[in-house]
Amino acid sequence: MDQASDVLEVRTLALGGTSGTVPLARDFTRTALTEWGWLPAVGADRRAAAEDVLLVVSELVTNACLHAEGPERLQVVRLASTVRLEVTDRGAGQPTPRTPHRAGRPGGHGMFIVQRLCLDWGIQRVPGSPGKTVWAELAAPA
Numbered sequence: 001m002d003q004a005s006d007v008l009e010v011r012t013l014a015l016g017g018t019s020g021t022v023p024l025a026r027d028f029t030r031t032a033l034t035e036w037g038w039l040p041a042v043g044a045d046r047r048a049a050a051e052d053v054l055l056v057v058s059e060l061v062t063n064a065c066l067h068a069e070g071p072e073r074l075q076v077v078r079l080a081s082t083v084r085l086e087v088t089d090r091g092a093g094q095p096t097p098r099t100p101h102r103a104g105r106p107g108g109h110g111m112f113i114v115q116r117l118c119l120d121w122g123i124q125r126v127p128g129s130p131g132k133t134v135w136a137e138l139a140a141p142a
Helices: 021-035 044-067 110-117
Strands: 007-014 071-079 082-089 120-124 132-139
Touching: 007 021, 021 044, 021 071, 044 071, 044 082, 044 110, 044 132
Parallel strands: none
Antiparallel strands: 007 071, 071 082, 082 132, 120 132
């Protein structure tokens, strides 16, 4: 992640053991974007940037639900020129975009979408601890 001095705000949502985690995570993120002035969006570019953030949150949380024993935490980090999304889960697996990507095939599009929409993404693990944090960074609207 960028230097700590670039962090403008961090929002954290505990998700462990809750139901309806995907809509909950989207609503939490939408509230943050609204409070940061991204929503309601003025213009197509700002609207697209906000929708991309909400879509990536949905994909990361859905992947944690389907493939990683459920999400534990969502962090939305506002940086000077980007927003960083972090979903911590209990799973040991390694998320990867399905290759080759086939648009007509159902399922398996989550990490492909993340890869296409984000400036960067990756995985952080803490040695000796279960689970991981999957993170993604998107450009802030101009």
